[in-house]
Amino acid sequence: MGNINSVVIATGTHGNEFTGIYLGKKFEQFPKLIQRPSFDTRVLLSNPKAFAAARRYIDKDLNRCFASEDIKNPQLASYEDILAKNIYYLLAEESKHQQQVIIDLHSSTANMQLTIILGSKHPFILQLAAHLNAINPDVRICYSQPTRDSNFLCSISELGFAIEVGPVAQGVLNAELFQKTEALIYQVLDYIESYNHGMNQPQTSTLTYYQYAGVIDYPRNEYGEIQGMIYPQLQFRDYEPLNPGEPIFLTFDGTAIAYQGTSTVYPIFINEAAYYEKGIAMCLTQKKTLEI
Known part of the structure; x- marks a missing residue:
């Protein structure tokens, strides 16, 4: 596998999950925080209309709209279906020509701490997850086998994953979890930068x-x-x-x-x-x- 060329930080896939949304707004206000020399990083506000309404979604859950069969189905034309198609074709086209990591930020009312949800067992993603788990005591790793009913936004890229942070109520900000999520994003970006430069990472032989x-x-x-x-x-x-x-x-x-x-x-x-x-x-x- 070659170097990572770009990182997309997706926020607001659910419009009432404010941790990721406002963290993304901070990154847009201070872009140097997420830029690294060897790759480009940008923020994508996935569902702006739902965020404006402080609702999880408008018509249907956007994070259940990325199954390949649904993307190809012209009969699915709700607001979120059209949004998913636009996001899919944008990011999928980019992923054809470069190594792209997609990080989809979510928050939960459950006590998820900092949970990284993997949809694939790509070696790079597994090593990244093991590294984060080793250096950050709040990190938990979950694996969800992709199915037709559970293809999420981050599944667009083979190097995609989601982050669930909690517990935090819907539609509010929690400063402690905001800071922990921010620190985790920097750890991910620093790992990718080191990988691109061929620097030795601490090798973790096992992943729980x-x-x-x-x-x-x-x-x-x-x-x-x-x-x-x-x-x-x-x-x-x-x-x-x-x-x-x-x-x-x-x-x-x-x-x-x-x-x-x-x-x-x-x-x-x-x-x-x-x-x-x-x-x-x-x-x-x-x-x-x-x-x-």
Whole structure:
């Protein structure tokens, strides 16, 4: 693989996730912060109309609009579908002629700390993830196998990944998480600069990551109405082990509902506000180790 030629920092894919949006505005105001000698870096505000309205999206979730079948489908013509097509053809065309890294910035109401979500196991991305995990105690690595229903904006490039930061409420800024995200971006850019110059990076032989294994919905009645909440002792325990038989929900009548799985899992996106509409109370992951 040749040198990295450009980095795109995508912000506002969800218009009410302010951490990335305002960090991008800072970078546009002070562009020298993200420029490195060996490659170009620019900011892309992905969904400006949703940001102006302080909403996650206008018609549909932009970050679920990048499946190749959807991009090619002329019948899909909502605001976000058209936006996704424009972004896709712009960045995909650039990626044909250069090595391009796409960093898609998100924030979460769940206790995700600094989570890097990988959609591929490209060697460069794996080594970058291992490096960040080794130098930054807040960094967690997740791997999501791309499917038709989960092709995200960052999947446009083989060298794309997303960053989820939390916990932070929708439509607000949290200074501590803003600063942590900013520092993480600089660590990514510095790593790429060192890579382009052929400088030796600290070699990490193993990478611990969390692989998506499924989702769990809230308990519901026959009308589809939610009948329970995340169990109090599970709230904000993202990335901690969950064993069979341990409680995960508390119903409105005070009954605890236990996890019915057969093995230990590691839930993430616990009680994510944006996932209520998707029927997701938490995502389950398996903890794995990869030799790099």
